[in-house]
Amino acid sequence: MLATLALGLVSDLASKWAAFRYIASSPAVVEREAVLSTDRLGDLLPAHDPVTVIPGVLDLTLVLNPGAVFGIGAGQRWLFVTFTAFAVLFAMHVFLNWTRPRDRMAHLAIGLLLSGGLGNLYDRLRFACVRDFIHPLPGVQLPFGLNWPNGSDEVWPYVSNIADLWLIIGIGMLLVMCWRIPADHHHHESEGADAESNDRG
DSSP: OHHHHHHHHHHHHHHHHHHHHHSSSSOOOOOHHHHHTOSOGGGGSOOOOOEEEETTTEEEEEEEESSSGGGTTTTOHHHHHHHHHHHHHHHHHHHHHHOOTTOHHHHHHHHHHHHHHHHHHHHHHHHSSEEEEEEESTTOBOGGGOOOTTSOOBSOOOOBOHHHHHHHHHHHHHHHHHHHHHHHHHHHHHHHHHHHHHHHO
């Protein structure tokens, strides 16, 4: 778990540093005081065109996100800082009290959740916003003329980062585990009942 946490955190912070250093023609320097003193975070970034990695699949573009994942809750920075701190503490509680030494999948998932949460928590504390740069499926439109509540017609209008990716993967892994555990538990109970019946026989 600790190895996953460390690798995940390093990959997130290093990728953010590289993105804000090299995507624009000049380094994008984010200063906490400037972020706190403006409502137009885009003005703090150098003008730049998105870098296309794979056409229609992945673009890299710099965005400063004042909210949570996908820009939800802008202006509630301390609420998200507090929530993330509690989430990290809860994840550590789960690791210490609800998992066994051989639960490697659970440890991997918790490590990813912690690295993602801590990566974005660092940004909120250090820069008063989250540094995003990954835009999947740029320009790909929703079918049938559909729109998201924010008015966008793109399949994925959000720009995110590696920390968000680790959070999504970690949550997905835990959901799969929660779905499988009852079935495994029921299977072991059935085996125990059959063994007890055979002993009586």
